[in-house]
Amino acid sequence: xxxADPTADxxxxxxxxxxxxxxxxxxxxxSGPQREAALARLHGLLLRIASGxxxxxxxxxxxTGPELDDLAYQAAADALxxxxxxxxxxxxxxxxxxxxxxxxxxEVSAKIGRHFWNNPAVRMDAEDWERLPDRLGLDPARETERxxxxxxVRRAVDEHLTPRQRQVFVAxxxxxxxxxxLVTELGSSRNAIYKTMFDARSKxxxxxxxxxxxxxxxxxxx
Amino acid sequence: MxxxxxxxxxxxxxxxxxxxxxxxELLHVYAELAAAGAPAxxxxxxxxxxxxxxxxxxxxxxxxxxxxxxxAE
Ligand SMILES: [Zn+2]
Numbered sequence: 494x495x496x497a498d499p500t501a502d503x504x505x506x507x508x509x510x511x512x513x514x515x516x517x518x519x520x521x522x523x524s525g526p527q528r529e530a531a532l533a534r535l536h537g538l539l540l541r542i543a544s545g546x547x548x549x550x551x552x553x554x555x556x557t558g559p560e561l562d563d564l565a566y567q568a569a570a571d572a573l574x575x576x577x578x579x580x581x582x583x584x585x586x587x588x589x590x591x592x593x594x595x596x597x598x599x600e601v602s603a604k605i606g607r608h609f610w611n612n613p614a615v616r617m618d619a620e621d622w623e624r625l626p627d628r629l630g631l632d633p634a635r636e637t638e639r640x641x642x643x644x645x646v647r648r649a650v651d652e653h654l655t656p657r658q659r660q661v662f663v664a665x666x667x668x669x670x671x672x673x674x675l676v677t678e679l680g681s682s683r684n685a686i687y688k689t690m691f692d693a694r695s696k697x698x699x700x701x702x703x704x705x706x707x708x709x710x711x712x713x714x715x
Numbered sequence: 716m717x718x719x720x721x722x723x724x725x726x727x728x729x730x731x732x733x734x735x736x737x738x739x740e741l742l743h744v745y746a747e748l749a750a751a752g753a754p755a756x757x758x759x760x761x762x763x764x765x766x767x768x769x770x771x772x773x774x775x776x777x778x779x780x781x782x783x784x785x786x787a788e
Pocket of ligand 1: 683687734735736738765769770771772773
């Protein structure tokens, strides 16, 4: 996009977004009743997106009725706050509303992650290795293979993962704890948990391949 | 598919994968390209690799795409 010409006195005009986005940013950066009205309108949009997203993801949790409405309301309110704080970071790479919706989607994910722990039956550190074959989706009919594979994975986990990698592997793979729920529990970030799991997967693959269990030479379509 | 193949698929990592932080940072740009039918994955292969491998970010992408496509007010 060609930059607008600087004015004669050398002052560049404010960055230009598409007219709608420009309007949002201008009014939200301002003050008075216009800003209040824009905040109310944005909150309404965010609430609609939060409700729609919770509905779309309805199969992933057991939340219904007023609790669901409450969660949507909280997600919209927290997203609105984040948007106001980060307004100066909007660079017009997308429509303002797309950028804003991103925050409410993230809030919905975080709230679902936190809600996971409302079920007291779930533990993140239980070590029931018998579950491993099922958690990896192995065929119950292939009993020998299941036992051998689970045993090798467990040994590789014990001998080669760091304590943190092991903790994350056990929580996610053995106990089926969703990543966002683990983020809350460990006070970490999604990026850090993903990286820990990424490195753990990579290390386990190297170890098992070195032992000849994984045919790494095999092409992707084998 | 035998068990070792399934395990290999689970353990395999994509070196192009940019991780959650970068994918989340650019998710609005990526989703808008995808919504417009532009080749978002070609433009951002590292993000495409991440969204394919990371459940939570993939879910957020689906959600944002649905939000962008939802009828306006
Ligand atoms: Zn991710």
